[in-house]
Amino acid sequence: MTFAPLQNDSFLRACLGQATPHTPVWLMRQAGRYLPEYCATRAKAGSFMGLATNVDYATEVTLQPLARYPLDAAILFSDILTVPDAMGLGLSFQQGEGPKFEQVVRDEAAVARLAVPDMDKLRYVFDAVASIRKALAGRVPLIGFSGSPWTLACYMVEGGGSQDYRHVKSLLYARPDLMHRVLAVNADSVAAYLNAQIDAGAQAVMIFDSWGGVLADGAFQPFSLAYTARVLGQLKRTGADGAVVPRIVFTKGGGLWLGDMQALACDVLGLDWTMDLGRARRVLEGAPDTIDSIAAGAYSTGDRAGFDPQSPRPTALQGNIDPNVLFAPPEAIRAEVRRVLDAFGQPHADAARRGIGHVFNLGHGISQFTPPEHVAQLVDEVHQHSRRLRALV
Numbered sequence: 001m002t003f004a005p006l007q008n009d010s011f012l013r014a015c016l017g018q019a020t021p022h023t024p025v026w027l028m029r030q031a032g033r034y035l036p037e038y039c040a041t042r043a044k045a046g047s048f049m050g051l052a053t054n055v056d057y058a059t060e061v062t063l064q065p066l067a068r069y070p071l072d073a074a075i076l077f078s079d080i081l082t083v084p085d086a087m088g089l090g091l092s093f094q095q096g097e098g099p100k101f102e103q104v105v106r107d108e109a110a111v112a113r114l115a116v117p118d119m120d121k122l123r124y125v126f127d128a129v130a131s132i133r134k135a136l137a138g139r140v141p142l143i144g145f146s147g148s149p150w151t152l153a154c155y156m157v158e159g160g161g162s163q164d165y166r167h168v169k170s171l172l173y174a175r176p177d178l179m180h181r182v183l184a185v186n187a188d189s190v191a192a193y194l195n196a197q198i199d200a201g202a203q204a205v206m207i208f209d210s211w212g213g214v215l216a217d218g219a220f221q222p223f224s225l226a227y228t229a230r231v232l233g234q235l236k237r238t239g240a241d242g243a244v245v246p247r248i249v250f251t252k253g254g255g256l257w258l259g260d261m262q263a264l265a266c267d268v269l270g271l272d273w274t275m276d277l278g279r280a281r282r283v284l285e286g287a288p289d290t291i292d293s294i295a296a297g298a299y300s301t302g303d304r305a306g307f308d309p310q311s312p313r314p315t316a317l318q319g320n321i322d323p324n325v326l327f328a329p330p331e332a333i334r335a336e337v338r339r340v341l342d343a344f345g346q347p348h349a350d351a352a353r354r355g356i357g358h359v360f361n362l363g364h365g366i367s368q369f370t371p372p373e374h375v376a377q378l379v380d381e382v383h384q385h386s387r388r389l390r391a392l393v
Contacts, residue, residue: 003241004137005138008140011073012244014316017357019349025378025382031065037061038064049093055127058124059128068372080151104156111182116185116189117189143202146205147210149190150224150228157182209224212254229265232266246267247265258271258275259283266314267314270318270320316356323364323366334378337382341358360386
């Protein structure tokens, strides 16, 4: 499989801790309902799954934000719940509602039926990756993604979204053996899924641990962190073109565990808006030796490759502006962009060595009510102000 040469590699370079001429920016859910062109395409598709499972439509909506904004990366248009859907749980979306599963996983029999799905059931995703990569023609890199084992488990046990996580936490505390079984199957499924995306042409992969932050300290480590590590330990390091594929881990509400997460064999840690970027950068630069303690004991899942000290350690941060800033007037948006960039500090600019990189992003997904013209203000200010900061070096 051959693809066009990459014209803008700033995102990949920042992920790997290499100097870049500006801070690259992309947005979680950048292809979505805030764009009228997305809504028009979704209407043609008839449903969300009709959109996500159609290669041409998925390609079209992935590229739509790039036609509006000079973003530095594209992200595959899909959903985090495609893997449990392929397990046979029956995923559906209703207009104005979140995802729902026909079958839930709450007892021994349901857990026993779980298995890593046949990846051919997800062929539409991999075909979309290849199609998008070709359509990008080297303009920017393409990010593939999956939900984390824990986040997938939340949906599988709850049957959809949840306000209190009553069912999944009840299973966790009452039958931790069953929860570990669910998470092990999920981790191996996610690893196979991301590897297939890499084979199809994804140039970076991201694990969305969207609900990791709902766990208590002491539960996050064995039930979320350890299984994210299990995924990372199985991922391919290079892609279809032989280039290194950066790995990004984002845990919403995970700033508390940044010291633990830096032991993961990933390149980038994503942060929500509750964590100061400068403080997070100092944690990574300090790099305390936590690998052995995290990989041992209750944190171990029988595969410590995801915590292997010989594996890459995080060398970049991603984030972390509050998405609701985009409802403010343009000058307020620009001021907040500058504040976030300044909080990260002087950009790494030495081409001869690796440092701590920064990928600008939201602290979570963009709201469907965001004015599209406000996104243009954010992207422009990221590029302008980050270039000014580099001129000071």
